[in-house]
Amino acid sequence: xxxxxTVWVKGxxxxxxxxxxWHAFVDVARGAASPGSTExxxxxxxxxxxxxxxPESVLLAAAAAGQAxxxxxxxxxxxxxxxxxAHGDQAITDYMCETLATAPTELSPTRFHNSxxxxxxxxxxxxxxxxxxSSAISGGETSFGAALLEAAAxxxxxxxxxxxxxxxxxxxxxxxxxxxxxxxxxxxxxxxPRPEGAAACLRISPEPGNSGMEASGDEWFDAIVASNPSAxxxxxxxxxxxxxxxxxxxxxxxxxxxxxxxxxxx
Amino acid sequence: MPHPMPPLAVRAYTATSTLGxxxxxxxxxxxxxxxxxxxxxxxxxxxxxxxxxxxxLEDSPLPGEWAEWDCRNNRLAWIALQxxxxxxxxxxxxxxxxxxxVAVLLGTSTSSIGATEExxxxxxxxxxxxxLHRPALHSPxxxxxxxxxxxxxxxxxxxVATACSSSAKVFANAERMIRLGLVDAAIVGGTDTxxxxxxxxxxxxxxxxxxxxxxxxxxxxxxxxxxAAGFALLERVQEGxxxxxxVGYGEASDAHHMSTPHPDGLGAELALxxxxxxxxxxxxxxxxxxxxxxxxxxxxxVEAALVARTFPASTRASSTKGFxxxxxxxxxxxxxxxxxxxxxxxxxxxxxxxxxxxxxCGPQFAWQAEHADIRIALSNSFGFGGNNAxxxxxxxxxxx
Numbered sequence: 001x002x003x004x005x006t007v008w009v010k011g012x013x014x015x016x017x018x019x020x021x022w023h024a025f026v027d028v029a030r031g032a033a034s035p036g037s038t039e040x041x042x043x044x045x046x047x048x049x050x051x052x053x054x055p056e057s058v059l060l061a062a063a064a065a066g067q068a069x070x071x072x073x074x075x076x077x078x079x080x081x082x083x084x085x086a087h088g089d090q091a092i093t094d095y096m097c098e099t100l101a102t103a104p105t106e107l108s109p110t111r112f113h114n115s116x117x118x119x120x121x122x123x124x125x126x127x128x129x130x131x132x133x134s135s136a137i138s139g140g141e142t143s144f145g146a147a148l149l150e151a152a153a154x155x156x157x158x159x160x161x162x163x164x165x166x167x168x169x170x171x172x173x174x175x176x177x178x179x180x181x182x183x184x185x186x187x188x189x190x191x192x193p194r195p196e197g198a199a200a201c202l203r204i205s206p207e208p209g210n211s212g213m214e215a216s217g218d219e220w221f222d223a224i225v226a227s228n229p230s231a232x233x234x235x236x237x238x239x240x241x242x243x244x245x246x247x248x249x250x251x252x253x254x255x256x257x258x259x260x261x262x263x264x265x266x
Numbered sequence: 267m268p269h270p271m272p273p274l275a276v277r278a279y280t281a282t283s284t285l286g287x288x289x290x291x292x293x294x295x296x297x298x299x300x301x302x303x304x305x306x307x308x309x310x311x312x313x314x315x316x317x318x319x320x321x322x323l324e325d326s327p328l329p330g331e332w333a334e335w336d337c338r339n340n341r342l343a344w345i346a347l348q349x350x351x352x353x354x355x356x357x358x359x360x361x362x363x364x365x366x367x368v369a370v371l372l373g374t375s376t377s378s379i380g381a382t383e384e385x386x387x388x389x390x391x392x393x394x395x396x397x398l399h400r401p402a403l404h405s406p407x408x409x410x411x412x413x414x415x416x417x418x419x420x421x422x423x424x425x426v427a428t429a430c431s432s433s434a435k436v437f438a439n440a441e442r443m444i445r446l447g448l449v450d451a452a453i454v455g456g457t458d459t460x461x462x463x464x465x466x467x468x469x470x471x472x473x474x475x476x477x478x479x480x481x482x483x484x485x486x487x488x489x490x491x492x493x494a495a496g497f498a499l500l501e502r503v504q505e506g507x508x509x510x511x512x513v514g515y516g517e518a519s520d521a522h523h524m525s526t527p528h529p530d531g532l533g534a535e536l537a538l539x540x541x542x543x544x545x546x547x548x549x550x551x552x553x554x555x556x557x558x559x560x561x562x563x564x565x566x567x568v569e570a571a572l573v574a575r576t577f578p579a580s581t582r583a584s585s586t587k588g589f590x591x592x593x594x595x596x597x598x599x600x601x602x603x604x605x606x607x608x609x610x611x612x613x614x615x616x617x618x619x620x621x622x623x624x625x626x627c628g629p630q631f632a633w634q635a636e637h638a639d640i641r642i643a644l645s646n647s648f649g650f651g652g653n654n655a656x657x658x659x660x661x662x663x664x665x666x
Contacts, residue, residue: 003446003447003448005448077521080517085406086405086406086407087405087406088406093379093382096463096467097379097383097385097386097463098386100383100387100462100463100466101310101383101387101389104310104311104313104462104466105313105469105470107466107467107469107470108470109467109470109471109472112463112467112468112470112471113471115463115467116375116427116428116429116649116651117375117428117429118427118428118429118649118650118651118653119524119651121428121519121653122524122650122651122652122653123524123651125519125520125521125651125652126522126523126524126652129521130519130521131518131519131520131521131532131536132518132519133438133517133519134517134519134651134653135428135435135517135653136426136427136651136653137424137425137426137427138405138406138407138425139407139410139424139425140405140407140411143407146422146423146424149422149448150422150424150439153439153442153443153446154442157269157441157442158442159269173386174385174386174389174392174393175382175394175404177394178382178394178400178401178403178404179401179405206366206421206422206448208366208420252422253414253420253421253422253423253424254411254414254415254419254420254423255366255420256366256420256421256422256423
């Protein structure tokens with residue numbers, strides 16, 4: 001079977017309804033706090049003007065990415081980045097399809113250029129002066145696993161630290177009924193091919209089969225997972241929060257899972 | 267940092283665009299310098315512009331077995347997969363390596379959004395009409411999902427959606443996965459079809475030309491949109507291989523503006539240097555460059571300056587968007603296929619549409635078709651968000 005990709009986690013970011021950043025999520029995951037109220041994502045790596053105007057997808061992705069990069073202590077300008085989303089900015093797609101159906105020549109140019117799937121990657125690289133490669137990907141319902149494999153492959157293949165940000169927002173309108181996304185969620189990781197300064201190690205191997213996700217029994221947690229394709233990474237984020245060495249499977253494609261061995265230094 | 271890459275064999279490749287279905291139709295049009303742009307007749311409301319349209323998609327629904335995936339974009343992908351023995355080559359790779367050892371890595375900018383647009387036009391009580399109640403269509407991943415299902419593949423499957431660099435960047439994804447041993451072969455490529463989102467979207471940005479596009483012409487007035495599908499099957503090079511070679515790639519970001527290129531072509535130059543470094547090439551090794559050359563004012567100005575300052579006069583360069591229009595997410599793979607044809611047929615395609623060259627263009631520009639031995643060639647692709655990619659190919663036996 002495939003060789004494993006070994007990468008180290010240098011930074012983590014997260015935004016969930018009820019946990020506005022990674023530290024809040026750690027407290028919830030460890031049972032030290034209950035989920036709080038839902039707060040607007042703090043995308044403080046974006047300049048104030050952009051932060052005010054940015055669509056929700058960009059805010060969410062940049063909020064998680066900013067936390068992860070800050071924890072890593074690395075310079076965002078040097079980090080290749082992979083932004084992943086199953087559905088992109090559904091609110092903008094809904095607006096576009098609505099406008100095109102009624103008054104197509106009145107389409108907003110700003111909404112149009114914000115509609116591209118790589119809008120968060122574009123705004124991120126502009127804000128951080130990042131000239132490294134940036135990508136925007138989708139893998140349908142298994143977007144998170146597909147993106148984790150892609151980011152880990154990039155880190156190992158090019159021997160570089162890589163920023164991975166995975167986000168989805170709630171769908172709206174007729175489109176919203178077609179997607180499985182009913183609430184926003186984002187998480188981010190800075191993955192490194194080197195162990196220095198990292199607490200956690202991921203060994204990632206593609207394995208045939210789709211094992212599916214089991215319910216955790218935690219109402220808040222399971223509701224988030226059910227609401228958003230990007231939240232399919234939550235079991236990994238929870239294990240990271242609990243600093244608990246474990247093995248888990250994450251769907252990455254049709255008939256393909258990632259087997260992930262998560263290890264912490266003793 | 268860039269890592270030198272072992273060349274990969276391009277085991278099979280194909281393209282379908284307004285120039286026709288398959289490589290022979292493209293080679294014929296390029297040899298005759300015959301473009302395929304026609305007046306727009308696809309938008310749901312009139313929009314005066316020229317387009318590169320693939321004829322016959324309306325009358326070619328997917329076969330019954332695949333009806334669930336039926337939409338204009340997947341129809342075009344399916345038609346393209348039937349050309350040039352491509353589907354057979356994929357089935358052969360699947361038989362040799364196994365379903366989980368072949369990746370599907372495809373680029374698109376709009377995927378099946380034409381179906382979503384149609385659903386909104388035909389809403390039933392404010393909801394998606396029953397016949398379009400197919401969630402897999404209303405997703406950026408529809409194209410790759412369809413291709414993986416069609417070939418019954420269970421390897422890594424990814425959609426890259428970085429606007430107009432999408433189907434160039436998937437070559438890089440494939441190289442990494444093959445080099446790391448995650449897979450043994452990868453289907454790369456992409457499909458984009460004409461729809462209201464792109465026609466009225468680019469119109470809203472005032473980037474659409476009222477006449478057939480004229481890349482690098484001093485009087486250029488903007489882009490002509492087109493649709494295309496293209497695919498390539500990448501594998502490790504075998505002993506005695508005579509397949510063309512994929513030898514390098516570069517990816518970089520402008521970090522400048524969402525819809526305007528960096529004024530100095532910074533990201534484009536970084537991608538070019540990255541591609542040359544991975545391939546172990548110098549600019550003077552490059553015989554031909556298929557330019558991004560959209561015929562927008564800014565893109566062409568920046569790209570012409572980059573070519574003029576980087577390459578010797580012996581390097582030939584042209585944009586082929588005057589033939590096909592700008593096929594957006596499919597442009598990377600369509601132009602990679604055209605680049606491979608240029609190498610195969612020793613023919614530098616004309617820079618169709620340019621009558622009075624922009625004075626910023628250097629001596630590298632091939633305004634008319636030229637016969638030349640092309641052993642090393644590049645293809646440039648730049649997208650919204652300042653997303654740049656450059657691919658390097660070599661004639662079999664000419665790997666650096």
